Every structure is written in C-alpha cells, then in structure tokens.
C-alpha cells in the first residue's frame with residue numbers, strides 16, 4: 001500500500017496535478033501547489049459541493065468571508081486558548097510528534113492484530129466461519145481486545161481531562177518507540193497552538209496581532225445575522241462557504257492529507273434549540289449519500305463517532321475514507337450547540353439572537369456544521385481513481401478512473417496524423433465543443449501514446465480524426481475505462497459527451 005501511495009504522489013507531480021510548493025527552493029513543509037490538471041479537478045470538486053449545497057437546498061445560501069478577522073473572534077471561538085496539539089519530542093532523534101497520534105497508531109496496531117487473527121481463521125475454516133463468534137471467543141483476539149480497551153479508556157480520559165502527564169505515561173507504559181531512532185527516550189508533553197499569527201497595520205500604538213483563520217466557520221458565525229436579515233432567511237437555514245484555512249500542523253506527513261495551508265468547504269445550519277440532534281442525524285445521512293454518489297465504492301466509507309467531544313460540541317462524527325494509509329477523516333459533522341453564537345454575543349456585546357415568527361420568541365440558534373477539506377477529498381478521489389492495468393500483451397497502462405464529471409479534461413481531440421487536412425478538421429471539432437466542456441487538442445506522438453497520456457489524467461473520452469472523417473463526417477470515440485472504440489457521426493458528439501460528464 002505504501003508503494004501505491006508513493007506512485008500516486010509521483011503521478012500527481014508528473015501529470016500536473018500537485019507540486020511541492022516553491023520546489024526550486026526544495027519545497028516548504030506541508031504546503032503544496034496545484035498544477036494545470038489539479039486545479040481543474042479541484043474546481044470541479046468545489047462546484048460539485050457548492051451546487052449540492054446551494055442549488056439543491058433552497059434554504060442554504062453562500063458567502064465568501066475574508067481570511068483575516070478581528071482578533072477577538074479567535075478569543076470568542078476558543079481558538080486562542082484551546083486550539084492546541086499535545087506534542088512530545090524524542091531526545092535521540094530530536095523529532096517532534098503529536099502524543100495523541102502516537103497513541104492512536106498504537107491502537108491501530110491492536111486493531112490490525114485482531115484483523116489478522118480473524119483473516120487467518122477465515123482462510124482456515126472457509127465458508128462455515130462465523131467471524132462475530134470468533135471475535136467474542138478466541139483467546140488471542142480477546143487478549144488483544146482487552147489490551148486495546150485498556151489503552152483506549154486511559155487515552156480518552158487523558159484527552160478529556162487534558163492530562164498531559166497521563167498522555168506521556170501511556171506512551172511510556174506501552175513502550176512506544178520513536179519511528180526514527182527506535183528509542184523510548186521522550187520529553188514531557190507540551191501544548192502547542194496551531195494558529196499562524198501575523199501583524200496588521202502599523203499605528204502609533206503599534207501593530208495589531210492577527211491570525212490566519214484556522215477554520216472558515218467563524219466567518220459564517222459573525223455574519224449569520226447579516227445573512228439572515230438581508231436574505232430574509234427563516235430557521236432552519238444554512239450558510240455555505242469555501243475558502244482557505246491555515247494550521248501550523250506539527251505532524252505534517254502524508255502529502256496533501258495534512259497541510260499547513262488548505263481549503264475547507266463548510267456549511268453551518270442554524271436550527272431551533274432542542275432540534276439539533278435530529279438535524280445532526282439528517283445531515284450525517286445526507287453527507288454520506290453525497291460522498292457515495294461519486295461512485296468511488298460504498299465500502300470505502302465509514303462513520304467514526306467521536307468519544308472525545310470538542311469544547312463546543314454535543315455530538316460529532318467523521319466520515320472516513322479508505323486512503324492508501326488506512327481509513328481517515330475526510331469530513332467532520334458536528335453539532336456545535338449555541339457555543340459560537342453565544343460566545344460572539346458575549347465578546348462583542350451585540351445581540352445576535354434570532355426572532356422566530358412562528359414561536360413568537362427570540363433565541364440563539366443551535367448549529368450543525370458539515371466541514372470537509374477540499375484537499376483531502378482530492379486525495380481520496382485520486383487514490384480511488386489511480387489504477388494500473390495489465391493489458392493483453394503484457395503492457396501496463398496507468399489510468400485515472402475519475403468520476404467523469406470531475407475529470408480535468410472531458411474530451412481529447414486527436415488527429416491521426418499531422419497532415420492531409422486532419423489537424424484542420426480536428427481544430428474545427430475542437431472549436432465547436434470547447435465552450436461546452438474542457439477539451440484538449442493533441443497531435444504529438446503516436447495515437448497509442450496520446451491515449452496513454454489522456455488515461456493518465458483521467459480523460460473520459462478521446463476522439464480520433466482520420467482520413468475517412470473528411471468524407472463520412474464521423475470520428476472514432478474511445479472510452480477511457482473500457483478502451484472500446486466506436487464510430488460516431490460528429491454531430492452526435494456534444495450529446496454523447498455531455499451525457500457522460502454532466503453532474
């Protein structure tokens with residue numbers, strides 16, 4: 001799996017999807033740039049999300065708030081005091097780790113051990129094997145499970161009580177070693193704030209310290225009454241936003257999974273107090289359906305309900321996707337109570353209550369939030385799409401089986417040869433179609449090589465213009481996934497391609 005992930009990262013670079021930031025200066029940790037194909041895929045993901053939120057839901061509207069916000073915002077939101085990661089250093093390797101991540105990796109090891117036992121037994125006993133019963137009775141599985149439970153209970157308690165000494169103790173008790181040095185020589189656990197700060201303006205009193213937003217949500221909270229009043233919105237209603245967020249992540253690994261500058265697509269849904277858990281349940285289902293509709297494989301998703309709730313939440317779950325390095329969060333769904341709005345009310349001294357005409361009373365709405373990272377979604381789609389196929393004759397082709405609607409290029413237009421009027425005919429076709437969807441013209445190299453290049457960027461269709469085209473006005477249409485070729489009249493092209501690539 002690690003091999004596959006490495007290949008995927010190399011592929012992203014080679015085909016203009018993702019480049020390390022400032023690569024000529026050897027890059028900048030956990031910051032990445034999107035290339036010519038990456039930006040198209042990313043824009044298509046954003047449009048897919050935006051349309052499903054803002055076009056489909058009459059009661060959801062969008063905004064675009066600034067990245068810079070008044071510094072008190074982050075006092076009120078709790079980020080100045082509580083947006084911390086617990087860090088630990090290994091004294092030998094001088095490497096820094098997140099204590100919670102080290103412990104989560106330990107828990108995952110026990111899960112793996114259990115799964116291995118189950119798989120082994122399943123192979124041995126075949127069709128009559130009852131995995132559920134095996135888990136409940138096999139002594140080795142039970143032993144791993146009880147160890148896992150013991151660590152898990154201590155871990156959750158330590159997190160909830162913010163007990164840094166106990167986090168370190170767990171690392172010592174279970175002899176977690178540094179992946180680099182292999183030693184158990186750890187420092188104490190310290191808290192580290194994840195917000196980037198900078199200075200704004202320069203006045204006689206000095207500059208004002210401000211933060212780069214670590215989440216887009218607060219831009220929605222501070223605007224919620226502006227939108228409600230000017231849009232005459234009635235509860236329940238939602239506000240959606242796509243924008244950059246910044247976190248000084250310490251464990252910056254796994255390519256674009258954990259970045260220091262990334263993009264979020266968030267929707268805050270404002271509801272009557274008391275109805276939040278029902279809405280939470282509904283958004284949970286809606287969001288999972290949305291993911292599955294992409295067709296990457298239903299078995300690649302699962303929910304992970306939180307044991308430890310953030311300071312603002314009364315229910316929370318993650319939608320996890322099976323990445324090349326295991327199931328990982330792509331989207332968080334949180335019931336944020338009235339924490340944020342009440343807190344902004346308190347810090348700003350302004351009333352931001354909603355008057356409910358049906359109940360004839362004013363209250364602070366409760367909030368359900370759906371929050372997804374564009375970059376993580378991008379990674380999940382690339383990971384699911386990346387396929388190596390061995391063809392007849394032993395050659396392998398690399399093909400990105402992207403959902404057609406998200407593919408950077410929808411149609412490649414390829415004259416068979418660079419002469420005899422074929423390029424001119426191809427240009428004519430291209431000019432007719434390029435306003436409907438993204439087309440790419442390519443006349444260089446053999447047709448086989450050109451097909452491979454389009455496979456590698458996930459183009460659903462290629463059309464080839466040959467000598468007969470000049471007389472029969474038909475072209476050969478090749479399907480990316482089946483590689484089947486079909487002769488079709490040129491005037492059928494727009495409809496065929498549109499049907500395949502529309503959302």
Ligand code: ATP
Pocket residue numbers: 215247249256257258259260262263264329330331332371372373374375376377
């Ligand atoms: P994690 O536990 O992985 O750090 P989180 O729980 O802190 O994530 P949230 O604060 O819930 O994440 O953010 C919502 C979404 O934003 C996440 O589901 C993820 O898709 C995205 N996200 C958060 N941090 C990053 C990051 N550093 N790089 C890329 N995407 C991120």
